[in-house]
Amino acid sequence: MNPAGFVAVLRARWIVVGIASTLGALAGVVFTLLTPTTFSSSTQLFLTTPGWGYPTTLGNSDSSPFQGDQFTQQRAGTYTMLAEGSDFIERVAARLGESGFHGVEGLSVRVVPDTVLLEITGTADSADRAFQITNAASAEMDETVRRLETPSGTLIPIVQPLTVVTAKPASEPAGPAAIPNVLLGLVLGSAFGATWVTFAAARSRKFTDVGRLASWTGLPVLEFVRRPPVDDQVDSDSRGSFARLQFNRELIGGGSGARESPVLVTAAEEGPNSAYVAQGVAEASSALGYSVVLVDCDFRTRRAHVEPGVTDIVLAHADLEEVLVPARLQGPARLTSGSATATPEAVLESESFRRLMGTLSTRYDRVVVFDSGGTEYVDSGRLVQVCASVIVVVESNSTERQTLVGKIDDLRLAGARIEGSVLVGNPNEHERRSAFVSGTQDAAAVSGAVGTTDRPTPPLEGDTRTRRSRRKANT
Template identity: 25%
Template sequence: MRSRWWLPLLGAMLLGGVGLAGGLLRAPEYTSHTQFFVSTTESANASDVFQGSQFSQQRVSSYARLLTGEELAGRVVDRLGLDSTPRELTEQVTAEAVVDTVLIDVDVTDRDPELAQRVAATLGSEFIALVQELETPGADGVSPVRVTVTDAADLPDEPSSPAPWVYVAGCLLAGLLLGCAAAVLRQQLDRSVRDPGSAAELAGAPLVGIVLRDNSLQTRPTLAADDQGSTAEGFRQLRTNLQFLDVDRPPQVIMISSAVAGEGKSVVAVNLALTLTTAGRRVALVEADLRRPRAARYLGVPGEVGLTDVLAGQAGLVDVLQPLEGGSLSLIAAGPMPPNPSDLLASSHMTDVLNALRADHDYVVIDAPPLLPVADASGLAVAVDGVVLVVRHGATHKEQVRQARETVDRVGGRVLGVVLNVVPPKAAASVARGYGPGSAYAADADRLAPG
């Protein structure tokens, strides 16, 4: 709900505007009020008075129905020569019997205040005549009921409607309710991963990092070694967590992958490798996404010769290693696009390459293809110490994370952990972990040093 706060606000603004426009554009209406008193004609003693009062109270509810009926409306239309039909006139009349009394309140509404008064007055006289006709037992009989006008029809001097601010208030409330309902519905229908707990549960592995969204990475995918921002701190936390996953046998050859493309795995792989070098480690970065290589371009180095040349026997490992960061980082670019990426990555030659890199480096970080679209990463998963799954906040579907984990499990691989990537700084996940604005980390960020 916190990430969808704008839906209730938008609903209130839209419907509030509609209510204001409707209230201002609608023609004013005026209401004339009149009131009737119902009594019995003869009351000789106290008992007659009591019985007459009960008789009158029983009659008023029926009379209220008569006042809004088409019979009486037809008489008023004929007497005043109105253009409207009896049915249309009944929609302008409201009658209500006052509880525990013999009074009936009647309101007549019309755009013309004088016509509203004339209709209300005529309605009163015609109503009295109609009651006399209905209650008189015979031609020479006497009606036991007497109807008296206690409040004559008044001439309204101010509109009874519309009241613009009433419309606005009602529409604002309706907009808020609809917006809240839309936010709840959208949350229920949202199948994407948005919190660390569900990411870890779906991956079947612990959360090893949260990387906050940094728009600058779109143009400059690598972070500087002395960067003190929250995103850089997220990569340093990822580095620390990976080192302590298994104190006795920490993972050395780590494959970075994702369920589908576009999750930011290459950015994570490159910046993790750079962050490891700031801690004094010798790191080899392998660009193993042979179909869509990104790492060499992110680091600003050529990638025409690389891993595929080594696996095809056309070059030696030492020939394609590109030293960076003063020699602490070595990059093996992807090289030319092969016709059979899956076979190359699952080959024994690939295992030999990884073993050679393992012997000469503290860490080997592999930027691997996504797990679900192609089978390239599946064969590679068994040759590494573990897989780190990159999950993009609000984009990766829960079922995709589950399927990615099952793919790794099916080939006998191991999911080391999950990284929740591109997390909005104000999202609940980042705040809960102490990474968001207002957290202790944000307040102390200027005091944190890299490494």
């Protein structure tokens, strides 16, 4: 996944990342509340080398102060290892008048980097207790070093500890550190959330961007269109996308793709997307000066069939002139699905339906047809027999690959010529709303092509359609 895709995933799933970050911060708060309060007290011992650096030895490189420091730093590592042993801790406990390790576990001895300082820190549940542990450990370390570093037959040790920082009772708790714990939880939660959504997106078989849609289907992505509003009507924000979609149809067809009529608009999943995109395509064609009719062949949706339409014409219950809704202003004429029927397949396969579509193709420059979408029924395969081309609608973050592949296979088995696909989603799911992506491009090129048609639609060379008057339907 490239950086642009990663950012797009985070923008689309920011709620999940936010929830994970919040839970991480809350975990830090809980950890802080459950952690016992502790106090610390520290002291520092300076490890001197009394036999090094006297005036009588300054001229000897083996007895210089520098060599003494090197020797002490090497020895200091041994002292810290001794302090970690059970024998040392037992002796510290004996100085405190106790036996065993109780209360002395919070003892640490370390060498201050690049120095000859030995830092001893005692930690306990009270300031006084920490102070006592530190003093006892300091005294025991002083005695241990002197005993080990005093050669036999002499009174002066090679290494002599001197207290340079005296231990004091702590004035405030050393832990738990509330702010670092919360920040750590926040960072870990954010990292987990970002990793999870990225991994989920990488393994997801749903289409989230035009690049994935083009590479998986091999079809051109004609346009990205915002998700339909509540009333499923094309609004001002979507008209520009549908105008680009219409231009892209002409572009990939060499000026002939969008001239083929009728065109079927069908969605991979059942729902309102087919009708929404079909309406947008019809209005965009009408805005170019064509006479257009929008035909509703959605006989499956459970909705009230209150107006006569296609089924009434096919079953000879009404004439075309009686049920056709004429065009208004620059909009398309409309033909509703008509009265409910128990056998939609019989309507679509009838000779009357074929004659109806032929009549509409003769009267209008453009005939845009839509169905209920989905793969449960084979209405799309039946409509392909009377339509010249097909536009497949895919819903972002909803349509799965298996569903779309099944839809495309069914259409191709029926002999459909698929112009391309249209991705429907929320504008914030993509960095750019418009996209014209050829299915033959690879994923990297696809990402770079997004938004290349986000500009006013130019007319094709030699195309004078926008300057001619509308041809009225012969109704």
